[in-house]
Amino acid sequence: MGEFVEEPIYAQLARIGKALSSPVRLRLLDLLDQGERTVEQLADEAGVTVKNTSAQLQQLRAANLVASRKDGTRVYYRLATPEVSTFLGHFQDFAEDRLADLRSAVAAHLGDPAEMEPVTVEQLRERLDDPDLVVLDIRSPEEYAAGHVPGAVSLPSGELRDKLAELPRDAKIVAYCQGPYCVASPKAVQLLRELGYDARPLAGGFTRWDRVGRRASRSR
């Protein structure tokens, strides 16, 4: 440990950057942000092999982002300090911000996204038990299975047209996909509106829902 303490500064920064440069590691960090897990649990939830998970965790440990404790035959990993969690929030917010620029280019094809009157996470929460409200999850069944807004109906974008008939005419629809820059839900909203439905997208997508939810449950 510590052999690289004398490295040039940018190499040291790059070490942290590298840790954040792999989708698998980011997934693992996100899971660990939700709480301590064993290697096997992480592998399972992230959808990669145990060996690979272990290898990636070694890298995260080398960057000092995670820590572990051993209990019997299992090893439990967690984020090294609360600062890591805070930074991950900054990082994700920043990534969203950067990608939002790209999204605005996409939005030009769809018209102004503000015209869709997106519903905020807070607004959705308050209306969650309104019986006329239908929440559509426009993501893959896998993503849905991994976590979704309570009461949401899974409806992968490819199946939207087929399953339209099942929607009550007078339903108030809120559709979401993964992130704020995902275009599946705005597209769905556009289609639904053309067909006369009262449909709106969820601002920030599932990512924001999830983040807001986690913050709330942590501060309790």
Place this chain on the structure above:
Amino acid sequence: MGEFVEEPIYAQLARIGKALSSPVRLRLLDLLDQGERTVEQLADEAGVTVKNTSAQLQQLRAANLVASRKDGTRVYYRLATPEVSTFLGHFQDFAEDRLADLRSAVAAHLGDPAEMEPVTVEQLRERLDDPDLVVLDIRSPEEYAAGHVPGAVSLPSGELRDKLAELPRDAKIVAYCQGPYCVASPKAVQLLRELGYDARPLAGGFTRWDRVGRRASRSR
């Protein structure tokens, strides 16, 4: 542009992480954080070829971190938005925080770093024109050439013992190296103290000096 808007979320985050995973790109971002530059200037200051600089800039542009404008035959690059600058600050602070953990392990070999009574950047500034003060730059000549504390004497760690004779016995010495987790300056301070000098390290090293200085000049 925008073909990857439907990519899985972690791949999108990884795109930003990748941009931060190369020492060259981090150097370029840091230079751009100081102001607009042409490709050639950047190549020069970062110490890499123009072609490579251009290639790396394309990647930074793909991650939406930098923007450019063309003026005659030159292309001027800059950070895409102020948010990028803010985030780079977070990123560097976070990296320091993480690497400080490693440093504390190193510090165990050197004794408690707090015992060395590090001088803060602010304190050093105020004392900069004290004639009894000697500021030692314990980095490579190249790093010194790229920028140093005004009035500092370049003294690479290998030459410390040889050049000791040149130091006035009653000098008040402040030594610094690159970052807060660099151990060259604490080592030098330890040696100097053993020899009876009044020596202290600079808290945060040159990195912090530089960052504080840039913030100040920007807010003016």
Place this chain on the structure above:
DNA sequence: CGGTTGTTCTAAAGATCTTTGGAATATCGG
């Protein structure tokens, strides 16, 4: 217009990172 300069594009070589298979380690339960 033709030469020059600054930059980018394309392709390929070199370097690094990711992932996997097989063996090793450590702990628990019998």
Place this chain on the structure above:
DNA sequence: CCGATATTCCAAAGATCTTTAGAACAACCG
């Protein structure tokens, strides 16, 4: 102590990224 389980270590194959060389572009200058 032996077998089973969870994880890590090691080494190699596969994938990706970085860097360079050479050609192409584009804007200026004479």
